Amino acid sequence: MRIRVARPDDAPGVVALRAIVYPYLVRGVESTRKMIAEPIPGRGWAAFVAEVDAQVVGWVTAQRNASTSTANFGDITLLHVHPEYRQRGIGSALLSTATDHLAPMGIHRLRGFAQPEALPFARRRGYEPSRELRFSALDLDPAPALPDPPPGVRLRPLADLDPHLLYEADVASAVDEPGDVPVDAMSYESWLYDVWENLGLDKTASTAAEVDGEVAAYSVVKRDGDRMWSDYTCSVPAYRGRGLARLAKTAALHRAAANGVRVAYTSNDEANAPMLAINARLGYRPVAAEWSCLADLT
Template identity: 70%
Template sequence: MLIRTARPDDAPGVVALRAVVHPYLVRGVESTRQMIAQPPPGEDWTAWVTEVDGQVVGWASAYRNSRTSEPDVGEISTLHVHPEHRGRGTGTALLTAALDHLRAIGARRVVTWVRPESLPFARRHDFAPSRELRYSALDLRPAPPAPVAPEGVLLLPAAGLDPRRLHRADVASAADEPGDVPSDAISYASWHYEVWENLGLDRAASTAAEVDGELVAFSLVKRDGDRMWSDFTGTVPEYRGRGLARLVKQAALHRAATSGVRVAYTSNDEANAPMLAINTRLGYRPVASGWSCLRELS
């Protein structure tokens, strides 16, 4: 077993591993390669792989959370370990590398995400379960009907938008999203890299609602072939309660389906009742669950 820093050429192996371990997560080869080759600015992002006989059998990344005003928060992405290589120290080796990196960059609090069956492993490493997460899927065959926008609301593809307008709507919508730390400090530079320049972003399917010249709701689509991930759907606080989140999400799903997407995935905090209700009405079904877990670093 060899653990080493990830290289861009590891992207195909990482995506193949993810398809086995977490088939409901969507990030394609090119966007994974992009992240390894050009990490997000200001996050001290680093990733590692575990390799056996030239095959990637483990993956993890660790980074500074640059989306929150809380100081010294680090995150570890969901550990990926191939089922045939578990119980051999692979997960522990990856976790140790990630924690050492977070200590080195000054993190004092760590957030990670695990499947329910991995909670004993997390507890053994001093992580405490915090919030439950639901993963859901929607079959887009046949395509959802195109919604009819109410008077005064324009539905616009992200492809024709000024990204700064979309960033402002994202910041306003995400500030009170349920989570272990608030997403209230999303810089434009980080957002532009992670969202707008992401090679998986389908700008033609991603949809925003405009009212009186202001972007007030949006639904982002990240795509890998015929699979998509609803990256974030949000409404600025002043315009909530008008059905705009469901409107933009249905429009985005319709546009994605008509361009060849066959299944959509998403995730939600179990405390986010409004978004869970929207997804249920759109036809999403639960396919997996997870937990955020917290640990303090000395």
């Protein structure tokens, strides 16, 4: 076994591994390849793989969190090991490698994510569970009916909109998003990289609800084949309470299904009652849970 920096040609193996460990996550080969080959500047992003006999059996990413005003906060994400290769120290080696990568950046606080059965592993390494994330799935056969927007509301595919308007709506809606740290420092460049330029973004299915020329709510569809991820559904505070987030998400699901998507996945913080209620009304079913876990880097 060896730990090394991930290479773009690792993408197929990484996606195959993710399908085994996290079948409810959606990110295709080309999107993963680009993420490895062209990481966004300024975050110190890096990915590492564990390799046994030329097979990728483990993966982890590490970066400075550039979307929060909380100083010196770093994320270690998607640490996972193939079930057949666990209990061999691979997970520990990946975690140490990711931590060593972040330490020289002045990171003082770390966040990782763990499935419930991995919480003992996290605690032994100084991580304490913080917040529960709920993962849900929705079969799109049949798809939700395409709703009629109320008077004054126009449903538009993201492909028809100025991305800067979507970014501004994202920033406005994220200020009270539940989480370990506030999402209050996201730059336009970061948003473009994470959302608009993501190779999996379906700009035709992704839908915004527009009121008087302003983006009031929108729902993002990231796709891989016949599977999709509802990456983000948001509603600008001034327009909340009018059902526009549910309207946009329903329309996005309908459009995705009409273009061949058969199952949709999403995740929500357990404290995000409004989105959990929307998902329940749409028929999402729980499929998994994870915990964010926090540790001090000394």
